[in-house]
Amino acid sequence: MKKRQDVTAFAYDRRGRLIAVGKNSYVKTHPMQAKIAARVGLPKKIFLHAEMDALVKARGRRIHKLVVVRVDSAGRYACAKPCAVCAEAIRMARIEHVSHT
DSSP: OOOOOEEEEEEEOTTSOEEEEEEOOSSOBOHHHHHHHHHTTOTTOOBOOHHHHHHHHTTTOOOOEEEEEEEOTTSOEEOOOOOHHHHHHHHHTTOSEEEEO
């Protein structure tokens, strides 16, 4: 079986301190992921994305910057632009700065 791509999201506070790290999952789900997916018209996108995992792990702390990195199966950086579900979650969380590979 070919290794899937790894996506990791790093959440930082205003002072640049790392407050949460999220990883994508092909087996885990979360109610917030499902709720926002349904809201944007993508109800089948229920598996936990790295951005959503970082938001959940931040446990309500204010995220100032979110950095999203995707590494493909060959170990190279790939495009990690947030999907519609994650973009809505980022907007709802009022994250000021988002960067991605």
